[in-house]
Amino acid sequence: MIADINETISKLEQNFNALAGKWQSETCGFSSITKKITNLNYYKIIAMGKPAIPFILRSLKNQPDHWFVALKALTDRDPTNPNDSFEQAVEAWLNWGRSEGLID
Amino acid sequence: MGDSISLELRYQSLRSSDYSITSPRTPNYNCVAWAAGEDRRPWWPIPYDTAPYYWPLGEQEDESLDVFIECFQSLGYEVCDDENFEPGFEKVAIYVDEDGMPSHMARQLASGVWTSKCGDLEDISHQTLSALEGDRSYGYGTVVCIMKRQMGEI
Numbered sequence: 700m701i702a703d704i705n706e707t708i709s710k711l712e713q714n715f716n717a718l719a720g721k722w723q724s725e726t727c728g729f730s731s732i733t734k735k736i737t738n739l740n741y742y743k744i745i746a747m748g749k750p751a752i753p754f755i756l757r758s759l760k761n762q763p764d765h766w767f768v769a770l771k772a773l774t775d776r777d778p779t780n781p782n783d784s785f786e787q788a789v790e791a792w793l794n795w796g797r798s799e800g801l802i803d
Numbered sequence: 804m805g806d807s808i809s810l811e812l813r814y815q816s817l818r819s820s821d822y823s824i825t826s827p828r829t830p831n832y833n834c835v836a837w838a839a840g841e842d843r844r845p846w847w848p849i850p851y852d853t854a855p856y857y858w859p860l861g862e863q864e865d866e867s868l869d870v871f872i873e874c875f876q877s878l879g880y881e882v883c884d885d886e887n888f889e890p891g892f893e894k895v896a897i898y899v900d901e902d903g904m905p906s907h908m909a910r911q912l913a914s915g916v917w918t919s920k921c922g923d924l925e926d927i928s929h930q931t932l933s934a935l936e937g938d939r940s941y942g943y944g945t946v947v948c949i950m951k952r953q954m955g956e957i
Contacts, residue, residue, distance in 0.1 A: 728813045728922040730833035730907060732847040732856050733866060764830050764923070765845075767853055779854035784843035785831040788855040 711747065715754040718744050723764060736768045745769050756796040763789045806925060814921070815941040820934035825918065826926035835871075837920035838895045838908035839878060848874070871897055871905045872948060880950035886932055888915035894951045896932050900944040907935060907943035913954075 722740035729735055744751055752773050759766050763785070770792055771777050778795040779788045796802040806824055811817045835846040836857075844855040848863030848870050859877050863870055872882065875895060886896060888911065896917070898907040909919040909932060916928050919935060929935065932946045 726922075727924060730835060730845070730847070730920070730922050731866070731905075732833075732845060732849055767855070771853060777853070781852060781854055783854040785845065785855045786843075788844075791854075 708750075711750050712754055715744060715747065715751055715758075719754075719758055726765075732765065735765050741769065745772055749773055753796075753801045756793065756802045759789055760793055760796075760802060767792070810921065810924065810927065813924075813941070814935050814937060814943070816934050816937050817927075817929070820929055820931060822927050822929040822934055824925045825928050826920075828924050830923040832920060833922065834908045834920045835874075837918065837926065838910040839875075840910070846874075866904060868897065868899060868903065868905055868948065871908070872950070875950050879952040881952065883949050883951040886911070886946070886949050889951065891954055892951045893954050894949055896946050897948040897950070898932075898935065898943040898945060899947050901939055909935070 718740045722738050722744070725740065726735045726738050735741065744755070752770070755766050755769055755773075758764065759770075767779070767788055774795075776795065778791040780791070783791060793802065806828075810824070831844070832842040833845040833847065836842065836844060839846060844857050846857050846859075848858045848860075848866045849856055850862055850864050852862060859874055860870075880895060883894070886894065888894075894911040896909045896911075897905055898909075900906040907919065909917045909929075911917050912928070916930060917932060917934075918926060918928050920926050921935075935943050936945055937943070
């Protein structure tokens with residue numbers, strides 16, 4: 700039972716990593732935030748639902764990127780302040796993730 | 804070397820252009836922020852408040868060329884005739900893609916050379932605006948608007 704759950708989580712994470720890699724490759728040259736967050740791979744990650752949240756937070760921690768809209772959509776929260784810099788917004792989400800026990 | 808190859812694969816006009824990489828890759832800011840002289844957060848007109856995304860004129864329902872012109876007018880810029888360097892003036896350039904939508908901005912330095920932040924990739928300095936022009940797969944489209952303001956104006 701636990702082995703099955705771990706296998707499922709592992710497959711989800713592999714799926715997330717594959718989609719995240721494609722998203723980053725396809726959108727890293729864009730300045731348009733709209734183009735970044737309407738990329739099909741980004742949509743697919745949001746469609747993974749709440750199980751994707753820890754994966755997104757770990758990715759945000761290891762390689763900060765434009766995950767803010769996805770996190771806001773999946774969590775229905777926003778721990779950032781309106782005038783936050785990119786780095787401050789990353790830190791706000793990581794602190795939220797730690798407070799929720801979703802990341803170390 | 805590797806960074807140059809990566810950039811030249813994405814923006815093919817760079818291959819025959821005089822340019823240099825002037826920063827490491829970072830998602831912290833984008834071309835519009837850089838054109839406005841900021842490097843702490845990306846600037847883009849989106850219809851909802853989500854930090855760290857910023858637009859001087861607040862939430863926007865569209866991201867047309869007019870919206871970008873209005874934004875830089877609020878920073879003291881006015882549309883001008885050409886990209887030629889004029890002592891005492893700062894200039895920015897707006898590129899649009901094949902759909903006529905803004906895709907990139909560049910800023911002219913006091914030396915007359917242009918500086919661009921390429922998405923989440925590196926900053927580069929480039930002699931000509933055409934260095935980043937090209938169709939959807941290989942560039943940012945076409946420069947359609949140049950704006951200028953007097954130096955020292957906020």
